[in-house]
Amino acid sequence: MPSSVLAIEPAYTIEYLTETKMIRFKVNGKVDKRCKAFKNNIVDVDCNLISDTTAEMVRGVAKKTLKPKPPINKEMKNSNKIHLSDVNKKEKLDLSREIVDNDYKSATNRNKESFLDGNVKASSEYIYENQKIDAHNITEKFHNDNLRCISIIKRTKVGMDGLMIEIAKNITTHSDVEFVIHWKNVFFLTGMSNKTWENDFKEKIPNCFKENVYHHGQLQKSKVKLENIQNALIIIDEIDNGDKNFQKLHNILKNNGLLDIKYMEENNIRFIFVSATIKNELDELKKWGDKHEKYSMTIPDNYISHNDFLERGIIKEYYEINNYETAEKWVKKDIIDNYSDDFRVHIIRTDKKNVSIIKSVCLRYGILFKNHTSDDRISDEDLTDIFDNKVKTQHIVLAIKGFYRRATLIPNQWKEKIGATHERCVKKFDTNVQIQGLPGRMTGYWKDIIENGHKTGPHRCAIEAIEQYEEFFNDPSNQELKYDTNGLKKIFLDPRNINNLKIKEEIINNNKEIPVIIEIEKDNPIFKEKKFEIKNKIIESILKNKNENRLLKFIKDKDTICGQISNPKTDGSYKKHITDVVQSADKNKPYSLSLKPEIKKKNNYQVFIDSRKYRLCFVIWSLDSKY
Numbered sequence: 001m002p003s004s005v006l007a008i009e010p011a012y013t014i015e016y017l018t019e020t021k022m023i024r025f026k027v028n029g030k031v032d033k034r035c036k037a038f039k040n041n042i043v044d045v046d047c048n049l050i051s052d053t054t055a056e057m058v059r060g061v062a063k064k065t066l067k068p069k070p071p072i073n074k075e076m077k078n079s080n081k082i083h084l085s086d087v088n089k090k091e092k093l094d095l096s097r098e099i100v101d102n103d104y105k106s107a108t109n110r111n112k113e114s115f116l117d118g119n120v121k122a123s124s125e126y127i128y129e130n131q132k133i134d135a136h137n138i139t140e141k142f143h144n145d146n147l148r149c150i151s152i153i154k155r156t157k158v159g160m161d162g163l164m165i166e167i168a169k170n171i172t173t174h175s176d177v178e179f180v181i182h183w184k185n186v187f188f189l190t191g192m193s194n195k196t197w198e199n200d201f202k203e204k205i206p207n208c209f210k211e212n213v214y215h216h217g218q219l220q221k222s223k224v225k226l227e228n229i230q231n232a233l234i235i236i237d238e239i240d241n242g243d244k245n246f247q248k249l250h251n252i253l254k255n256n257g258l259l260d261i262k263y264m265e266e267n268n269i270r271f272i273f274v275s276a277t278i279k280n281e282l283d284e285l286k287k288w289g290d291k292h293e294k295y296s297m298t299i300p301d302n303y304i305s306h307n308d309f310l311e312r313g314i315i316k317e318y319y320e321i322n323n324y325e326t327a328e329k330w331v332k333k334d335i336i337d338n339y340s341d342d343f344r345v346h347i348i349r350t351d352k353k354n355v356s357i358i359k360s361v362c363l364r365y366g367i368l369f370k371n372h373t374s375d376d377r378i379s380d381e382d383l384t385d386i387f388d389n390k391v392k393t394q395h396i397v398l399a400i401k402g403f404y405r406r407a408t409l410i411p412n413q414w415k416e417k418i419g420a421t422h423e424r425c426v427k428k429f430d431t432n433v434q435i436q437g438l439p440g441r442m443t444g445y446w447k448d449i450i451e452n453g454h455k456t457g458p459h460r461c462a463i464e465a466i467e468q469y470e471e472f473f474n475d476p477s478n479q480e481l482k483y484d485t486n487g488l489k490k491i492f493l494d495p496r497n498i499n500n501l502k503i504k505e506e507i508i509n510n511n512k513e514i515p516v517i518i519e520i521e522k523d524n525p526i527f528k529e530k531k532f533e534i535k536n537k538i539i540e541s542i543l544k545n546k547n548e549n550r551l552l553k554f555i556k557d558k559d560t561i562c563g564q565i566s567n568p569k570t571d572g573s574y575k576k577h578i579t580d581v582v583q584s585a586d587k588n589k590p591y592s593l594s595l596k597p598e599i600k601k602k603n604n605y606q607v608f609i610d611s612r613k614y615r616l617c618f619v620i621w622s623l624d625s626k627y
Contacts, residue, residue: 103206120411135166156440191242344419434465464572475594512590
């Protein structure tokens with residue numbers, strides 16, 4: 001090689017190439033061959049500066065004009081072989097951990113002080129024990145497995161904010177230097193257009209994470225930060241909102257190359273998708289194979305769910321309120337007769353066409369009526385005054401249109417002052433909308449208060465939607481569940497939108513059996529019995545007297561468990577658990593209903609008591625041909 005070439009020293013350093021974003025590294029420390037520095041023969045894959053690089057070549061490639069670094073000394077040449085992040089990686093990550101720890105402690109103290117000051121939005125604990133356990137489990141799933149995304153199945157108002165905060169804290173303070181990520185690389189996004197969600201979440205989270213929280217209206221600001229991102233965690237809250245193909249959320253992720261399994265793996269990108277109504281999204285994520293795993297959030301004993309409300313008769317069927325008679329029916333039956341002088345705030349979802357009718361009925365019965373919509377919003381101060389003061393002396397009705405849906409918190413102190421609620425009745429309901437509406441806002445951590453005799457409700461909505469949701473929640477993997485949503489939307493989680501993803505083949509489950517239908521006398525004691533153990537004994541006696549020896553042997557087997565014994569009463573539940581089961585038996589067709597994943601691993605049976613036609617309907621799940 002000519003001596004003139006050997007005499008040339010690099011005019012720019014690795015630091016300069018990093019500053020100008022001309023160089024990019026993979027997780028293993030090697031140079032990404034797609035970056036400008038490699039493509040223009042400035043560095044090799046081991047991050048060695050190629051000796052015949054000239055200043056002019058570097059300047060010709062760089063898009064930004066920065067003052068060149070002075071030529072390095074010969075003694076420093078070997079330092080160019082070291083990836084910049086390797087030089088100070090440990091120190092930077094230690095500082096990042098310290099920042100997160102300090103901000104987390106500060107946020108914990110702020111919440112405690114706010115709670116002691118009586119702020120209804122503050123909680124007795126910043127992060128609860130169940131949230132810490134779930135966050136640890138989710139973090140370790142990422143740490144131990146080659147997962148690119150985890151979907152979290154939860155219930156409404158179960159405490160997702162705390163879980164997201166704890167996951168972010170865990171992954172940015174992890175002891176494994178090869179796993180931990182910098183706090184700047186954690187993002188909280190949602191396709192939901194909800195400025196309140198963004199403001200409330202920023203108010204709660206540790207300060208270091210605040211700059212990376214974006215709702216739909218601010219998503220464009222995340223575009224630059226997500227460009228060429230490495231070693232990142234992206235949490236998408238309320239994933240079923242704004243996740244259609246080519247909506248803003250999809251476009252930003254797609255245009256930054258993040259919807260590519262190869263890119264995710266090479267650049268260490270992980271996703272968490274969250275929603276209480278994640279059914280349709282989960283159906284697509286199942287096809288991601290071993291790149292995805294679902295996680296069901298722990299539900300503490302003091303949480304009261306839609307199903308708890310339904311079983312206690314607190315959730316009742318809704319009806320159209322579109323004239324004076326139906327409005328008066330609701331006001332008189334659910335408010336006046338039900339609560340008398342136990343004054344409460346009552347909430348009804350309606351529209352402009354019928355709001356004046358409801359108002360006139362309220363005025364007739366001496367009830368204070370308030371409109372609370374985006375066009376006629378009650379201020380936070382006035383709303384607080386309603387719940388803290390005005391409700392002490394009179395019933396109050398709030399008429400809403402779009403408020404009090406997903407991601408909206410009603411503090412427990414206010415829930416206790418709420419009486420009746422009524423969702424707007426529609427001809428064709430959307431299960432997600434019903435779940436996320438007023439009944440969903442009333443769920444949460446106040447089961448003990450209700451069990452101690454506190455009255456709430458009725459909370460009127462589409463009962464069939466509640467039943468559909470409960471079946472999904474108990475068995476998220478069941479593809480055969482009926483789940484009504486308005487229109488089939490194409491979402492960006494569809495595997496066809498994910499580059500380099502090998503789609504998982506569906507596995508057909510053959511553990512279903514043909515249902516067994518047994519007619520019984522209408523005076524059989526099982527129709528009135530409430531205790532599970534006694535009902536089970538009655539069932540065994542019936543099977544013995546009817547010579548159903550095969551079924552009797554199956555249910556008495558030590559390895560067989562009873563999934564449920566219930567008496568469907570509503571029309572929707574009766575159709576699903578009686579009519580459909582009987583039709584399947586008549587056609588000699590195997591049948592199954594929703595089962596929790598842990599129950600699916602065992603032989604089990606479900607019994608539905610038909611009080612209308614006096615019969616028992618057995619749905620059987622048999623492993624290894626036990627039945």
